[in-house]
Amino acid sequence: MLSRKTRYGINALVYLTRHRDQGPIAITRIAEAEHIPAKFLEAILLELKNAGILASRKGKGGGYYLLRDPEKVRLSEIMRLFDGPIALLPCVTNKYYERCEECRDEATCGIRQVFQEVRDQTVRLLDQATLQEVLDRETRLQEESGPSKADQA
Amino acid sequence: MLSRKTRYGINALVYLTRHRDQGPIAITRIAEAEHIPAKFLEAILLELKNAGILASRKGKGGGYYLLRDPEKVRLSEIMRLFDGPIALLPCVTNKYYERCEECRDEATCGIRQVFQEVRDQTVRLLDQATLQEVLDRETRLQEESGPSKADQA
DNA sequence: CTTTTACCCTATCTACCAGATAGGATTTGA
DNA sequence: TCAAATCCTATCTGGTAGATAGGGTAAAAG
Incomplete structure (x- = not known):
C-alpha cells in the first residue's frame, strides 16, 4: 500500500x-x-x-x-520520493538495488524472475502516468459518466 | 516492498x-x-x-x-496472507475494499484508474505464479545459464 | 514408559517509523 | 506595521516488523 x-x-x-x-x-x-x-x-x-x-x-x-511541466512529472517519481523503491524485492529494483540475503543464486531464482516481471509492468504503467495524463483521464471519465445527467437536457 | x-x-x-x-x-x-x-x-x-x-x-x-497441490498455491495468496492487500490504494482492492477518505468521486478519479490498472496487472502475474510455476522457471533458468559449464564436457 | 525429537503456542522485546502536531522564524504584500 | 503565508525543527504517539524466550504437547524409538 x-x-x-x-x-x-x-x-x-x-x-x-x-x-x-x-x-x-x-x-x-x-x-x-x-x-x-x-x-x-x-x-x-x-x-x-x-x-x-x-x-x-x-x-x-x-x-x-x-514548477515543472505536468507532462514531465510521473507518478513513479512521486512514489519513489516518498516511499522508496517500487519493486517488491530489493533484488529487482533498478534504482535501489540490494542483494537478497536469503537468495543463493540470483541468476536462477524463479521467485526473482516473477517479481522482476511485476516490477517492469508496474513501472511501465507508473511512468506513463504523468500529472497531465491523470487529469486527462479525469476528463474522459467525466464525459463517460456525466452525460447521463447533464446531456439529457 | x-x-x-x-x-x-x-x-x-x-x-x-x-x-x-x-x-x-x-x-x-x-x-x-x-x-x-x-x-x-x-x-x-x-x-x-x-x-x-x-x-x-x-x-x-x-x-x-x-498439503495442497503446488499448482494450486499462488504467490498472490501467500502475499495476501502475510501482507494483506496487493493493491496500492484501498479503493482498488477487490478483497479488502475500503473507500479513500480524501477521494471525492471515485467514478471519475484519474488516480484511481491508474492504480486500478497497476493492481490488475500485478494480480494477473501473481495469480499465474504458482509454486509449481516458480520451480519450472528455476529449471528453465538453469538450463539457460548452466550449460556453459556443465554441458561443455 | 522414558527419552528424544520436533512442532505448538503465548508472551515479550527492541527498534523503527508513519502519521500527525506544536511553535516559532522568516518573508512578502498591503 | 500588521497580517498572511511559507519555512523549519522538534516532538509525540501508536503501531508494528522482526526477532527471541521458554515452556507445553504430541509422536516415535527403544
Missing part, C-alpha cells in the same frame, strides 16, 4: 495541476479541498519543493505552484 | 515444493538451507499450516510438508 504521504502528495499535485492557471495556491486551500491535515501537507509540499517539482511564494497571496 | 515474513514464507514454500518427495521436513533444515531465523520461520510455517497450505507431523522424523 502507498503511504499516506504519497497519497496526499499525489492528490495535492493533481489539484495544483488542475488549477495551475490561478497562480500560487495556499496550503490551507489544498488541505481543505483534498481533506488533508494542513500541517502534514505542509511537510509534504516542502519535500516536493526541495525535489524541484514545486515552487512557492511566501507572504500574502503566496502559496505553491507547479 | 514485501515484508520479511512473506519473503521467508515464499522461499520456504518453494523449498518444500522442491523436496516434496522426501516426506516431512524439519523447520531447522529449511531455516539453514534458506538462511532464515529458525524461530521466526516457526511462526511463519504455523501460519501457513493454519491457512491450510501446509501440514505437519510431530515427533521424530516429523516436520512440514505441502
Whole structure:
C-alpha cells in the first residue's frame, strides 16, 4: 500500500495541476479541498519543493505552484520520493538495488524472475502516468459518466 | 516492498515444493538451507499450516510438508496472507475494499484508474505464479545459464 | 514408559517509523 | 506595521516488523 504521504502528495499535485492557471495556491486551500491535515501537507509540499517539482511564494497571496511541466512529472517519481523503491524485492529494483540475503543464486531464482516481471509492468504503467495524463483521464471519465445527467437536457 | 515474513514464507514454500518427495521436513533444515531465523520461520510455517497450505507431523522424523497441490498455491495468496492487500490504494482492492477518505468521486478519479490498472496487472502475474510455476522457471533458468559449464564436457 | 525429537503456542522485546502536531522564524504584500 | 503565508525543527504517539524466550504437547524409538 502507498503511504499516506504519497497519497496526499499525489492528490495535492493533481489539484495544483488542475488549477495551475490561478497562480500560487495556499496550503490551507489544498488541505481543505483534498481533506488533508494542513500541517502534514505542509511537510509534504516542502519535500516536493526541495525535489524541484514545486515552487512557492511566501507572504500574502503566496502559496505553491507547479514548477515543472505536468507532462514531465510521473507518478513513479512521486512514489519513489516518498516511499522508496517500487519493486517488491530489493533484488529487482533498478534504482535501489540490494542483494537478497536469503537468495543463493540470483541468476536462477524463479521467485526473482516473477517479481522482476511485476516490477517492469508496474513501472511501465507508473511512468506513463504523468500529472497531465491523470487529469486527462479525469476528463474522459467525466464525459463517460456525466452525460447521463447533464446531456439529457 | 514485501515484508520479511512473506519473503521467508515464499522461499520456504518453494523449498518444500522442491523436496516434496522426501516426506516431512524439519523447520531447522529449511531455516539453514534458506538462511532464515529458525524461530521466526516457526511462526511463519504455523501460519501457513493454519491457512491450510501446509501440514505437519510431530515427533521424530516429523516436520512440514505441502498439503495442497503446488499448482494450486499462488504467490498472490501467500502475499495476501502475510501482507494483506496487493493493491496500492484501498479503493482498488477487490478483497479488502475500503473507500479513500480524501477521494471525492471515485467514478471519475484519474488516480484511481491508474492504480486500478497497476493492481490488475500485478494480480494477473501473481495469480499465474504458482509454486509449481516458480520451480519450472528455476529449471528453465538453469538450463539457460548452466550449460556453459556443465554441458561443455 | 522414558527419552528424544520436533512442532505448538503465548508472551515479550527492541527498534523503527508513519502519521500527525506544536511553535516559532522568516518573508512578502498591503 | 500588521497580517498572511511559507519555512523549519522538534516532538509525540501508536503501531508494528522482526526477532527471541521458554515452556507445553504430541509422536516415535527403544
